[in-house]
Amino acid sequence: MVSEIEPIHAAYDSKIEGNVIFTKLDSAINWMRKNSLWPMPMGLACCAIELMATGASRFDISRFGMEVMRFSPRQSDVMIVAGTVTYKMALAVKRIWDQMPEPKWCIAMGACASSGGMYRSYAVLQGIDQLIPVDVYISGCPPRPEALLEGLMRLQRKIETETSFVDQKKELLASLED
């Protein structure tokens, strides 16, 4: 029996014309990454309430593809440190950060996570940036959900500028020259 499947024209296919986009690989990767940031909600204090409000319907974090809050660090892309980081908790925060796969980003939400805030005390880590690298700091005590969304949009703009593929290519070329 003769097959009814039409032969495939590799060179040109009018059916997909207009659906093909030429771009740089880095741009495509960054575009995919920035629009599906899965947050690790590290809610430690009252900032976590604003974080929850951000995830609720009124502010609708899913407009940015970030509504998938993951409580497993293995599945998250961005850790939102929301609240006061005590030294005791700092150990757990660092451990969870280490468990997150690359590429990963960190947002210090609110005064406490950024600098210790009003807790000038023996018990409180004076800013989470002493333990893990922070990409975006959000001011406020606590910040409004709009501020958190602004911070996430700034993080998106930061991700847009990343050159991971170009960097890998350069590294490969350098290793071949050796």
Added chain:
Amino acid sequence: MTHTEMVAALKSRFGASVLGTVEFRGEQTVNVTLASIHEVMAFAKGELGFDYLVDISSLDHLGEEPRFEMVYELYGYGHGRHLRIKCKVSEDESVPTVSDLWLTADWHEREAYDMMGIDFAGHPDLRRILMWEGYPFFPLRKDFPLEGRPSDMPDVAFTGVAPLEGGPFVTSAGGADTVAREPRARRV
């Protein structure tokens, strides 16, 4: 049994071990010796019906001897009365645990150990509860500064000195208006 009868029963049972009693606005406080504290607590639970240990706290009377003071807050669900029992502890003494009487004393005593450095004899699991194991200081002692002291345990944890910037921020009770009363850094 009324409140005063309970205190009288404690006095007649323990005699010289009861160092004094204070009544203030209906609150009964009994000061006892460290040696008798466990017996007193067992009596209060078994005979006087104080089945609920509300709280254990500790005081640091820096410069006095004995330095520390334990405060036990008791409550009885059967009769609805409170009782406060205090005993003084010097730095090299240890307090007999009451976690065999009230299980909740376990964590309360761990907190007193963590924050004040008071040792509890016979405690089933005397570890730090708020700071991590190996932290070298006892932060609620009077000679420990609010901003903390630097400490370091490689690969485990560290603490730094918190910048106070003229703080700590404290309220001034009795100020003329809300501007004068609100929390500010008062150290000049």
